[in-house]
Amino acid sequence: MTRIVCLCNLVDKKEIETTLKKGAASTNEIQRLTRAGTSCGRCLPEIDRIVQDFTKEKPEEQQKKLNFGF
Ligand code: FES
Secondary structure, eight states, X not given: OOOEEETTTTEEHHHHHHHHHTTOOSHHHHHHHHOTTSSSOTTHHHHHHHHHHXXXXXXXXXXXXXXXXX
């Protein structure tokens, strides 16, 4: 487990990045898929930053979206 980003729901940075690699493309989707940021909301700015960094660095990954079946 890497550094915890969301203390309320014990979600670490690696889990968020893994979810992004699977096709999540927004903070909203991260919230829905990992529960990070769904309690006190204090971690939301950091989740935003991780999402933005990932989207900036790996735009090709965003085009390979997988279907989560929701
Ligand atoms: S620290 Fe993430 S919702 Fe509280």
